[in-house]
Amino acid sequence: MKLYEGMFIIDNTIANADWDAAVKQVSDILENRGAEVIKSEKWEERKFAYKLKGHKRGTYLLTYFKAPPDSVTPIKRDLQLSDNVLRTLIVKIDKIKEPVTKEAQSPEKEPTAPVAPK
Template sequence: MNRYEALFVLIPSLTEEEVKAAIERVKGVIEGNGGVVDNVDEWGKRRLAYEINKINEGYYVLCNFTSNPELPKELDRVLRISDNVMRHIIVNLD
């Protein structure tokens, strides 16, 4: 089991319920594949360093989790196809 950190940026036009649903979807992928979510830190809306698709803001979420080495590949796939996620990165902390 390795420790990982996933940071993803959601589009800012989402409602509070849609943000919670997106976070729960990520947690569901992690826990559904044998991982353990250690911490979810919602940073909220922040200004982006550069404009992405004519959008200047994003809703940042940081998620720390522990899992086997195959899970980040699946999480990356899910985040890539999600329409609500603008950018994401998954980092191995070990």
């Protein structure tokens, strides 16, 4: 089995009403196709630049899972047929990335070289 990262945009009305049910629906689709969910994270709600399936906003769900390579296409199809999932992106990864902290994002000051005498 290979390791995958899936980013799913969930219908905002469903996400606000019952987030756990929305996550369970995505997990069930994955597990029905032989995938093993490792980790799921809720990301923030965002406004779209354009409508997706008639919606202006959505909540992002990041999921890491292991699955047989031949099951990814059926998983994508099942998720696209779901009314609650507005958009799907699944990519194969080598390892799960650690979240980036704010300290790591801030650029470090480079040491300045002494000015040469004239």
